[in-house]
Amino acid sequence: DVVMTQSPLSLPVTLGQPASISCRSSQSLVYSDGDTYLNWFQQRPGQSPRRLIYKVSNRDSGVPDRFSGSGSGTDFTLKISRVEAEDVGVYYCMQGTHWPRSFGQGTKLEIK
Amino acid sequence: QVQLQQWGAGLLKPSETLSLTCAVYGGSFSGYYWTWIRQPPGKGLEWIGEVTHSGNTNYNPSLKSRVTISVDTSKNQFSLKLSSATAADTAVYYCARDAYWGQGTLVTVSS
Numbered sequence: 001d002v003v004m005t006q007s008p009l010s011l012p013v014t015l016g017q018p019a020s021i022s023c024r025s026s027q028s029l030v031y032s033d034g035d036t037y038l039n040w041f042q043q044r045p046g047q048s049p050r051r052l053i054y055k056v057s058n059r060d061s062g063v064p065d066r067f068s069g070s071g072s073g074t075d076f077t078l079k080i081s082r083v084e085a086e087d088v089g090v091y092y093c094m095q096g097t098h099w100p101r102s103f104g105q106g107t108k109l110e111i112k
Numbered sequence: 113q114v115q116l117q118q119w120g121a122g123l124l125k126p127s128e129t130l131s132l133t134c135a136v137y138g139g140s141f142s143g144y145y146w147t148w149i150r151q152p153p154g155k156g157l158e159w160i161g162e163v164t165h166s167g168n169t170n171y172n173p174s175l176k177s178r179v180t181i182s183v184d185t186s187k188n189q190f191s192l193k194l195s196s197a198t199a200a201d202t203a204v205y206y207c208a209r210d211a212y213w214g215q216g217t218l219v220t221v222s223s
Contacts, residue, residue, distance in 0.1 A: 048213040060211050101147075103159065106156045
């Protein structure tokens with residue numbers, strides 16, 4: 001199984017400052033079709049997860065452009081250019097290349 | 113706009129079968145993987161398995177012996193059954209397709 005490892009697990013950030021979350025996979029996430037199926041989800045307290053990014057760097061509809069995804073192979077990053085209060089929650093990476101699909105442990109973003 | 117609405121029993125006794133259904137409104141039912149994911153209280157997300165509109169399934173090996181995911185294309189619904197439930201299966205269960213997620217159902221297994 002592919003293990004997804006996120007860091008840090010806790011991320012205190014000052015409002016207006018940038019934030020960055022790393023996600024590393026135990027195997028390459030490049031699929032046979034050439035695409036890399038790495039997603040990022042945000043889960044606000046008490047809510048269902050919401051997908052922010054798909055295939056490494058594509059923002060979902062309605063996602064603010066302060067969120068961006070990058071990376072390749074086994075090493076991926078979610079960046080928030082300027083953290084806002086509504087960004088508080090837990091962020092998960094998830095790989096959709098291999099079965100079983102798997103999630104990272106989650107990174108809890110809080111306002112410092 | 114795609115919406116997923118899920119329902120099912122929220123309280124089970126140990127050894128009973130967990131049963132949840134997810135209805136899909138809007139969008140096409142074919143051409144996608146329809147997924148179940150769970151989240152134990154205070155913990156992270158665990159992928160349970162998925163089904164296509166034609167009934168092809170993939171399961172998490174950790175649950176495979178107890179899980180059945182099925183689809184009813186006439187109703188645009190898919191379902192999860194998890195047999196021999198224990199307290200370790202207590203979690204919020206979500207149905208999902210890509211960016212679209214259900215509201216979640218808390219299932220508690222307790223005697």
